[in-house]
Structure formats: C-alpha cells, structure tokens
Amino acid sequence: MLSDRLPTEGIRKKFNITKKSSGQKVVALAGNPNTGKSTIFNALTGLRQHTGNWPGKTVIQTRGTFSYGGSSYILVDLPGTYSLLASSADEQAARDFLCFAQPDATVAVADATCLERNLNLVLQVMEITSRVVVCVNLIDEARRKKISIDLEELSAQLGVPVVATAARSGLGIAELKERIHQVAFGKLTTNPRRLVYDPEIEEAVSCLEHSLKALIPPGVNSRWLSLRILEGDRTVLDAMREYSSKISYGREPAVETGHCPAGSRA
Amino acid sequence: MKQDTALPDRVLDPAGDGIIRDRVVRTIYSHAEYIAARTVKPADTRRVDWDGKIDDILTSRWLGFPVMMALLGAVIWLTVAGANVPSELIASALFRVQDWLAGLFVRAGLPSWAEGFFVHGVYRTLAWVVSVMLPPMAIFFPLFTLLEDLGYLPRVAFNLDNFFKRAGAHGKQSLTMSMGFGCNAAGVIACRIIESPRERIIAILTNVFVPCNGRFPTLITLSSVFMGGMAATAYGVAAAAAAVAGMVLAGLWVTLVTSRVLSKTLLRGMPSSFTLELPPYRKPQVGRILVRSIMDRTVFVLGRAVTVAAPAGGIVWLLANIRVGEMSVIGLLAGTLEPFGRALGLDGHILTAFILGLPANEIVLPILIMSYLSTGSMASLDSLEALRVLLVEDHGWTWITALCTMLFSLLHFPCATTLLTIRQETKSLKWTLTAALIPLAAACLVCFTVAQAARALGLC
Amino acid sequence: MQEMPLSKLPLKKRGVVTSLSAEGMARRRLLDLGLVPGTAVEAVRRSPAGDPTAFSIRGAIIALRKEDADKITVSLH
C-alpha cells in the first residue's frame, strides 16, 4: 500500500515538475492509447495539445495548468500504454512518472466502448497509487453503440470515484474537476480494490518488499516495485537507480533477503 | 538462513519464462472480467458494424492499395491546385513591400550594403519562404489531419506492414513516417512508439526520406515549373501533382531498401513482434480541424521563417556579396563544387545551396536564387515564370536538373534540428553521423545514376 | 475441439486461447493486450499484402504478424 508520506520534490524535479506554489497539486492523465487523454487534457487546461485517432499520437509528456475551487493544478498528459509492465520508451516514461513522481491525483482514462480491456490498466494504476479518479471517456460513442455502464456499481467495485465524460463535447468535465479536487486534497478517501495474487507470489512479494523499503524514496510504492522485480522487469531497476539517491550507478542494489523463508525465491 | 545476494540473480525470473508475469496478468484480467460483467451491458450485436464495412473497402485485397494511392494523389493534387493562386497573390504583395522597403532605405540615405543585407537578404528570403511554403502547407495539413482524425493512418500501417517486415523493419514505421511529413524531428521523436531498439534506430535513420514541411513546397514548386508547365492548366496541375506523388513513393521505396540494407548490415536482426490496434473510425470535427491545423501550420511556417530563414537569408546575402578577388564567397564555393554537382545532374550552386541549407530545408531554394542572382542581373522573382526564366534561361536547367534537384532534396542529409533531435533520442554520436551519411550516400547514388543514365540515353 | 496456432484460424472464425509460446518482450506485449488463456479471439481481416491479420480481442481490433500469431495456440469449438 502507498504510504501517505510527502512526495519528494527532488524526484519531481527530475520529471521537470516545478511547482509555482506549495499548494499547487500535480495531476497525471494515464490510460490506454487513443482513449481521449489528450482531448481531456485540452478540455481541462484549455490548451491545444495534438490529438489524433491512432494509438501512439502522444509520445512526449505535455504539461498544462488549470485552476479549480481556488487551487491550481499542474496536469501531465502521459503517453498511452496498454499496461504499466512497460516495454517501449514512451510506456516506460508513463510508468516512471506514476511510480516515482507520485502525482497528487491520477486520472485513469478508460474507453467506455471496451471497458473490460481498459480496466486492465485502470487496475494497474490503482496498484501504484490510491489517489485515482477513473474517467470513463467516449461515453457518447458507447451510448451510440447502445452499451450501458453502471457507473455507481463500477465505482463501488473499484473503490475510487468514477466520472463519465465525452471530452470532445465537454460533457462531464466539470464533475471530473470536482473529483480531482477532492482526491488531490484528500477530501475524499479512496479504497482501491486490492489485487491479491497466489500465495506463492504474495509471500515472495512481502519478503522482497521488506528489504526494498530501505532502498527507495519515501512514498514510492514498494509492493508494486517488488512485483515488477519478481516478474523480471529489468527496466524498473534502471528506474530505481535513476530516481533513488540510495542506489548508485554501477552497483546492483543488494537486497537483504534474510527474512524470506527458504524456497520462496521466484 | 541469512544471506546477501545481488538482486537480479536472486529474485529476477531467472529463465525469463515469464511464469510470474503470466499469473499476475491473468489475475488482473480476471478482476477486469469480473467487474465488467457486473457493470457493462454489452452492445446489441445485431447493430450494423460500420467500421467493419469501411475496413472491408479500405483494407481489401483489391481496393486497399488503389484507395491508398488515390487518397495520396487526391491530397497532393488539391495541395498543388489550391496553392498556386494564393502563392502568387502573397508573393506579389510581399514583393511590392520589398520595393517599398528598398525605396525607404534609399530615401533614408542608408548605405547600399544595408539595403542589400536587410532587403535582398533578410526580407526577400522571408517573403520567399512565406509565399512558397505557407499556402501548400495550409492546404496539405488540414487534409492530412482529417485522414488522421478519421483513423486512416493505422490502416496505412496495416496495409504496408508486410513490406516493412520483409525489410526487417517495424510496421509502426509507417506511422512515424507519417509524422515526418510535418517535421522530421517530430518523426524521429515519434519513433519512441517502436519497442525494439534495433527497429527504432532503423526508423530514426530513414525518417528523413519523408519530405518534411520544409521540402514538400520545394518539390511542389519545381514540379510545377518543370513537370506542370507552371501548373497553369488542369493538365499541368495533374502532371505536377503526379510528380510530387512520385517523389513521396520514391521516398517510401528508398526507405524500404535502406531499412533492408541496414537490417542485413549495421543493424542485423530479425523483425521483433508487432502489434497494432486498429481503432474505430471516428467522425472528424471538420470545422475545428480546418481552423486548428491551418492556424498551427501558419504559426509553424511563420515561426521558422522568422527564426531561421530570415537570419540565414542575411548571412547568405553576405556570402553572395563579399568578394574574394573576382568571385563572391558563394561563387567560390560553387566553383569548387561544380564538378561534383555536374556528376550528380546538379551544378555547384545547387550543391552549395543544399550545404548552406543545413539549418533548415526551407531556405535551400532562396539560397540558390540568391546565389544565382549574385552572379548575374537582378530580376524580380515574384512568379513561377520568373523562376523558370532564372533557372532555365539564365542557368541552363533541363528537366533532368530539376529531377535530380528534387531527388537530392528528397534524399539528402536531415536538417540541423533533426540531427540534434536524433542525437538526443539515440544518445549516440555514431548514429547521428550515420543518420547524416546514409541519406547523403543515397542522394548521391540516386542522382548520379539518374544523371548518367539520362546522359547515356541522350535525354539531355 | 480442435487446437491450432492462431495464425491458422480461418477468417470470421472464433477460437479460445489455450496457451502462449512467445517469450520475452513479445510475450509481455501479447499478455498486455489481453491474450491470456481463456480469451476468445476472432480473425477479422487480412492485410491486402497478405500479412498481418487483424483479430478481435476483448473488444478491440488488433493486428498481429503471422510470426507472432504462430506462437499463440487456440482451440476451435
């Protein structure tokens, strides 16, 4: 679970995020490619970030600001990803941002016309951070295709607020702002659905997590990192080196595995 | 049992067989299925599947490629046909301002070098770039964006993938090439969507074979003058458009050949896995796209004109007018390069213009014109006809010269901005140099072959 | 019930994924797209150049090359 310690400003600087004031909140937009993230970004910030109907249009993170309820927000439009178990350069960038820059709120954008496949990423985002608002976009297309979605039930199942939007026409954007505000300021406590894996994996995770905590900056999700390391994702080790001052280059992070019962290695 | 072990060896999935990954993904998907089953009432399956019907045509065995060619042809035809009149209007307006400016300098009693530098160097290059670049780009990009917003680009990638696979490259290279039309630097950045490092480098190294914003208008101008008889008749417009479309296809062909050679030599390897989502077609917001992309392109072209073309124009004017003995600096350079230029079907001035045009492709033609003008009499260049007179009557261009110049423009080294971007994206000086040398070699090879073949066949 | 590589699945036919033999990055990619055992897949259309083939997977249309589809086994009912 993500602890609620203050995120490190130093790491955010590595992502070129510098706040104008300490009250300013950082909000990330994550989601599958082509679900309308950039369109939502434009609707929220009034900027004119390029959009296009193909996966891969956005490859660099764009930043914009908006104000709501008397506070100011930095919004980051991340490249689309099918999962956070990253493989391409743009996907790694999105993953590193969510994991290490620790946004105050993350909007997980899902395509209403194929929710099931989009939930895959939404659940992964909720695994990294609990401060999530799920945005079910393209609701106009879903309605046209006569797909109906029970938003209340979805919110209950996920344990985070859910907003339906049609970003192109601006539908639901006001409500989205309100939810972002609530989550970013902790006015609304989320209770994200917890993914539990088979006992073997869980056991390995808990012992790895224990040793990992000493090596990573406060607030970074050690359970999630442990899972990635267990899976054999080497890129996550590179990211740890880059964003954690406690691990220096050229040295593999040594992990104390003494707490693990014998035979629990992956 | 206490022991310290280096992380990777101890806990990383040692065989890389992904067993843990499999279980993790399966667990997540089972949650997704569970939640979706409880919250989504699926679509009525009897609905007409319009996306499927459109794809049946756009990716069909018989119509897939013809439709692609027709769309390419139509977009370029509209660009050539539509750009002609506004180009001439802007040109005549801007060149009237030039005369007025020149008068102003004279009346103010400023020295003639000041008039030359600011009016004939800075201002004229600016005016040329704006009048030649702006209209075609303000027509091409809205059309391109319409196709992009419809969802046609992934279909292009779907249709062409097999060619890229056989070239050892990645199918998403068609998408990164599409971005190259706007600007090769943007195309190079877009290559981040390609996961395999080998195929990503191939895509980066070959992106320059797509004519960018700065070269497209050059191709259109030369095609209009030489292939389209000033594009004054409907037939002329069609011929010019066909020549430009031919250039785009030639670029695609060189891309495939180069990719193939690279995957057999410097970047040896098998094609990696490739997955591409074909999103549903979406109705583009036509009005908004037109306004947005016309504005964006205008800002882009004007921005480049002011920041790059104008200062470069001034510098080149100096090079064209500072004399070393009998010759201007540019004249000397051109004289040295003359034999090389001739062998490639060009001349020394053309080659010099390409070299001095390294900062931005937009300025290659203006440099060439200035360089030609510095050797002879002054003409006012406010129409295609004036350009034709300068090139053909004063400097002996034939259609082979025009063709070789177009090919050289299409294939030569990327502009400085693109090279810097390649440096950033690959973090390697070696690949940056390779990215400059491969296109240069391709340009020389192709132009040499064309020129020598034409000479041997007695075509010029 | 008949098993075959996904690449052999005839157009307009549906199969259910039984196993994956891809490795490394390719395997990750396929899993991320939802190709876990038990997933229903339909072959939708083929590129005019003969390859790749587009499949309907969990509500999206995804194109796979023959080489990748070879590494997925499906059962046909």
Ligand SMILES: Nc1nc2c(ncn2[C@@H]2O[C@H](COP(=O)(O)OP(=O)(O)O)[C@@H](O)[C@H]2O)c(=O)[nH]1
């Ligand atoms: N009908 C409809 N189309 C949308 C909506 N949101 C985005 N789009 C379109 O979906 C496509 C992808 O949008 P984009 O913002 O580029 O997606 P991204 O890749 O997630 O950033 C574009 O063609 C948008 O115009 C929406 O709510 N309704």
Ligand SMILES: [Mg+2]
């Ligand atoms: Mg985007």
